[in-house]
Amino acid sequence: MYMDPQTVQPDIGSQPQASGVAGAPQNDVEVAPNGNLYDVIIIGGGPAAVASAVYTARKQLKTLVIAEAFGGQSVVSDDIQNWIGDKHISGVDLAQKLEAHVREYTEIVEIKNEKAVLVISIRCTTGEERICDFEVKTDKQTYQGKTVIVASGARRRKLGIPGEDKFEGKGVAYCSTCDAPLFKDKKVVVVGGGNAGLEAVQDLFQYASEIYLIEHGEVIRGDAETLGKIKSDPKLKEIILNADILEVVGDAMVTGLKYKKRQSNEEKVLEVGGIFVEIGSVPNSEMVKDLVQIDEHGQIIINFQHARTSHPGVFAAGDVTNDPYKQNNISVGDGVRAALAAQAYLLDREKHSPASEKP
Numbered sequence: 001m002y003m004d005p006q007t008v009q010p011d012i013g014s015q016p017q018a019s020g021v022a023g024a025p026q027n028d029v030e031v032a033p034n035g036n037l038y039d040v041i042i043i044g045g046g047p048a049a050v051a052s053a054v055y056t057a058r059k060q061l062k063t064l065v066i067a068e069a070f071g072g073q074s075v076v077s078d079d080i081q082n083w084i085g086d087k088h089i090s091g092v093d094l095a096q097k098l099e100a101h102v103r104e105y106t107e108i109v110e111i112k113n114e115k116a117v118l119v120i121s122i123r124c125t126t127g128e129e130r131i132c133d134f135e136v137k138t139d140k141q142t143y144q145g146k147t148v149i150v151a152s153g154a155r156r157r158k159l160g161i162p163g164e165d166k167f168e169g170k171g172v173a174y175c176s177t178c179d180a181p182l183f184k185d186k187k188v189v190v191v192g193g194g195n196a197g198l199e200a201v202q203d204l205f206q207y208a209s210e211i212y213l214i215e216h217g218e219v220i221r222g223d224a225e226t227l228g229k230i231k232s233d234p235k236l237k238e239i240i241l242n243a244d245i246l247e248v249v250g251d252a253m254v255t256g257l258k259y260k261k262r263q264s265n266e267e268k269v270l271e272v273g274g275i276f277v278e279i280g281s282v283p284n285s286e287m288v289k290d291l292v293q294i295d296e297h298g299q300i301i302i303n304f305q306h307a308r309t310s311h312p313g314v315f316a317a318g319d320v321t322n323d324p325y326k327q328n329n330i331s332v333g334d335g336v337r338a339a340l341a342a343q344a345y346l347l348d349r350e351k352h353s354p355a356s357e358k359p
């Protein structure tokens with residue numbers, strides 16, 4: 001592994017986690033049986049993962065990127081207006097640019113279009129501070145690495161009610177930016193009164209004939225100014241609060257949404273041709289849930305200064321973490337930070353664990 005002295009962080013060794021190797025390890029760390037031990041395994045194909053990969057590649061770290069797809073969540077956007085450096089870019093173009101960038105480095109970065117399902121630590125030392133290698137199992141194979149960067153982002157949260165899966169794409173939608181034009185002159189309901197829900201209502205104003213907003217809680221939690229704006233549009237027919245969402249009903253396509261008014265216990269069917277579900281996202285952290293600390297929302301808890309998780313050698317970046325700001329540009333910065341932190345960790349690990357480098 002090439003080491004660029006310029007990149008060595010001045011405070012290496014004084015940081016609790018990176019200096020998890022402060023004392024020499026008690027047990028040797030064996031090499032992977034197949035000899036194919038990556039320096040860094042990156043899980044994901046969005047802005048965070050690509051940024052990590054570009055940086056690990058440029059540090060000459062042997063990198064494996066495991067990505068189900070490239071581009072990330074905003075691939076569905078027609079027009080991203082805050083990607084720094086491009087006043088307008090479609091999600092598809094951004095995805096292509098991201099993939100092209102990481103493919104510039106295929107001499108040092110391997111790319112596998114697979115789904116990572118489990119990450120475990122292996123060959124851990126038994127010293128005061130543990131050094132481990134990691135095994136990443138995908139839907140197809142198993143890979144081994146000295147560090148892992150989890151940048152697997154998030155996916156849209158579903159309602160989990162009868163009919164939802166059956167009518168997905170047949171009236172049930174999760175992205176107003178992408179699908180609003182398909183609901184021209186239709187009655188639609190937006191489920192969820194957070195900012196995403198309010199923005200979905202705004203997106204739908206140009207297309208739908210009537211819009212309803214339904215919320216499980218007692219209040220609309222989204223931005224008060226946006227709420228004020230949407231309330232003043234005559235296309236917004238009703239805001240329904242305190243509703244338990246029960247079932248998507250339909251025949252070939254969606255015809256309605258069944259819900260219960262919690263205060264009166266009365267069940268009703270809202271007759272609509274479209275249902276936009278805007279109830280947040282779920283972090284794709286399942287593959288490390290037994291390895292690192294996860295918060296109550298399923299987000300990987302990181303140290304914001306060094307992108308470290310609770311397990312030395314495992315780093316995380318982007319929307320899968322507990323960073324409160326979920327944005328493309330932030331994910332890129334997070335990815336860079338994780339890559340540099342992984343490199344610093346590897347340098348420190350080499351200093352303290354020559355055994356890990358045995359052929």
Ligand SMILES: Cc1cc2nc3c(=O)[nH]c(=O)nc-3n(C[C@H](O)[C@H](O)[C@H](O)COP(=O)(O)OP(=O)(O)OC[C@H]3O[C@@H](n4cnc5c(N)ncnc54)[C@H](O)[C@@H]3O)c2cc1C
Nearest residue numbers: 044045046047048068072073116153154318319326327328
């Ligand atoms: C509709 C929509 C529009 C948005 N518009 C904007 C915008 O205009 N501006 C902005 O700044 N932000 C926007 N965002 C937010 C932005 O998309 C996210 O903050 C950003 O994509 C997060 O990047 P990420 O790399 O952390 O994760 P993600 O973008 O979620 O990428 C995760 C990647 O990992 C892959 N992956 C997931 N699980 C696995 C696995 N188990 N194994 C292998 N690969 C896996 C996925 O295929 C995906 O490629 C938008 C989000 C949405 C949903």
